[in-house]
Amino acid sequence: MSLTQQIENTVQNTFDPEVLTLENESDQHAGPAPESHFKLTLVSAEFNGQSRVKRHQAVYKALASLMPQFHALALHTYTPEEWTQRGQAPDSPPCQGGH
Amino acid sequence: MSDQEQEILARIDEQVKNNPVVLYMKGTPQMPTCGFSSRTAEALVNTGEKFAFVNILADPLIMEHLPKYQEWPTFPQLYIDGELQGGCDITLEMAESGELKKMMAEANAKQQETA
Numbered sequence: 137m138s139l140t141q142q143i144e145n146t147v148q149n150t151f152d153p154e155v156l157t158l159e160n161e162s163d164q165h166a167g168p169a170p171e172s173h174f175k176l177t178l179v180s181a182e183f184n185g186q187s188r189v190k191r192h193q194a195v196y197k198a199l200a201s202l203m204p205q206f207h208a209l210a211l212h213t214y215t216p217e218e219w220t221q222r223g224q225a226p227d228s229p230p231c232q233g234g235h
Numbered sequence: 236m237s238d239q240e241q242e243i244l245a246r247i248d249e250q251v252k253n254n255p256v257v258l259y260m261k262g263t264p265q266m267p268t269c270g271f272s273s274r275t276a277e278a279l280v281n282t283g284e285k286f287a288f289v290n291i292l293a294d295p296l297i298m299e300h301l302p303k304y305q306e307w308p309t310f311p312q313l314y315i316d317g318e319l320q321g322g323c324d325i326t327l328e329m330a331e332s333g334e335l336k337k338m339m340a341e342a343n344a345k346q347q348e349t350a
Contacts, residue, residue: 188325196308228342
């Protein structure tokens with residue numbers, strides 16, 4: 137299974153999300169790794185009443201075993217209500233070759 | 236936990252508690268070496284408020300142990316008034332809503348009162 141699929145499966149099973157978008161942004165970055173930079177947009181009722189820090193910590197915890205395999209994860213977490221107001225996640229910054 | 240790890244975590248704790256606003260980043264605000272650190276530092280600079288930063292590339296032990304400090308595995312990390320606020324994505328959302336400047340200003344003012 138590709139890393140992308142493993143991330144998707146883990147997130148799907150943990151958060152039962154209404155929206156799950158995992159974009160592989162590795163081609164925008166320095167270095168040859170094809171699966172190094174990801175952007176995850178997640179809309180889930182699980183986030184109701186949670187601070188942003190708590191939401192991100194929950195995602196990092198769920199992905200703990202996979203995280204050593206990639207360099208960056210841009211994370212955008214919303215409750216269904218926030219998502220209705222917002223409708224899209226912001227763009228990720230370009231990498232500058234550092235590590 | 237090894238002695239070294241305890242010592243580093245204590246040092247991080249001191250930095251976080253002694254600075255109203257501190258950003259752990261790759262590189263410096265003038266010369267960031269990662270897009271995420273760059274955008275985060277830029278958002279802080281744009282508030283016009285004072286902040287401290289730690290270049291984790293210059294301090295590999297901090298880079299190694301910082302993820303354990305608040306169970307936050309990635310960089311950059313922003314702390315205001317001793318509390319982890321988050322990484323790049325959260326900082327940019329806070330900047331957009333105006334919350335970032337407000338929180339930084341409050342933390343800086345609070346330190347001046349007690350100084």
